[in-house]
Amino acid sequence: MHRFYVATEQLADETVTLCPRETHHALHVLRVRSSEQVELLDGMGQVALAEVIGTGRREVRLRVRQRRRHARPRGRLTLVVGLVKGGAFEQILEKATELGVARVQPVFTARTVVHIRPAEMEARLEKWRWVTVDALKQCGGPWLPEIGRPMPLRLWLEQRPAFDLEMYGALGRVGATLRHRLLRYRAAHQERPPETVAAYVGPEGDFSPEECAALEAAGVEPVGLGPRVLRSETAALVFAAIVRSEFDEDEGGC
Template sequence: MVLKLGDRSWELEYQNVEFILTPIYKLLTSIIKYTMTLFYAPDIAVSPELPEEESAHAVRVLRLNEEDELFITDGKGTICKAVVSRAHPKHCEVRILETHEQPPLWQAYLHIAVSPAKSIDRMEWFVEKAVEIGTDAVTFLQCRFSERKDIKISRMEKVAVSAMKQSLKARLPKLSGMTDFRTFIAQPFDGRKFIAHCGEGERKLLKHAYQPNQPALILIGPEGDFSPEEVAFALQNGYEPVSLGNSRLRTETAALAACHTIQLLNQ
């Protein structure tokens, strides 16, 4: 028997065929499974058509044709198995075959509120990785020592959508633009509230302060940290002071470390 892979071939004895083909079959099925392309169409439940950008990717980049299979999410937990019914590069129409609700991939609600770094690339990196790891909401805070006064939330949403599709998730986190620190702190939250700061005073490690299965809201300050007045205001409003460890972390690293800590504890 001759086994061919690409432009190479091997002569195999019959008794070795099963031994050789079994791991190859497993490898190929794994590749197929984990390279599934997921498309984002927030209105797929009422309009069986991909948005223009997704249509272009499906038809022009992936060269999908009529009756080709694809998977679509609305970003709210639903995943649809569908086939292309009209392969148009601006208005790719689909026919839904199956609809499934993706179960929650983590046990408790998580909200990260972070003062953005001066470099927008670093914040895009944080959003991408936070979506991959898992978070329900991200808010950008305007603090006393913030290095940015605004942020283009539409760009962040594109990064989040891309990360959601890449990690095969069906839920898109809620992203909120620049919000005044005191305004945000005064808002109610039904869960544990933490502020990770570098100032004086007793602080537990986040991994010791947090208990699994509890909704969590975590504040991450700018490179210059929260001001003493901001820390005091947060504590007065029920926030618990926590530490992320002994290392000195950049803003986006601290935010991602907090996100990862909560998700690990909830596994």
């Protein structure tokens, strides 16, 4: 069944008209037809079954037949990612969406090579949002990750909310692997996993020694992600997959 993204306020109505971007995809890529059943997602926990009731050259209208609301998952993972170049950050956003990450916070670091001019910021954030929308439509999840406005790592550490557990991927010899640190948390909390986790991933070239010191001074623990040197997008995927598996096990997921 095809899926389309709609704004939350639209799902309050019995009939919905797709936005221009989704209309183009529906008409010219998927070629939907009247009476076809589709699924509508708002990225805020609502999923609706709808029927196509009319198509035009630039319009697709649907009638909502059934709505379901999904509670926000209890376990929430924030990926704090040093901005990386090319399509790597978009790949992180895509996989984070598929894996149910709650927030992706891009940060500027000493070794960040990506520069975003202030005049480009809104367009870049909008592009990133649609990357997550397309990933959500593909995987059928009910919640979009929040994408934070890029900021220096130092500023994020000063302003960040409280987390049950914060870790960063460290190269070389470290005291614990990611899996061992999660097990240690469970052992100290009656076998409950942390409900809020922040995982920090460096950019190309990793965090600088000064940044690693600042992370640890702020209470962010170094953990190992295996014996190989991982690309940033791979490290983010490892964090997301392993931490989400902890949440899913606690919430009864398969």
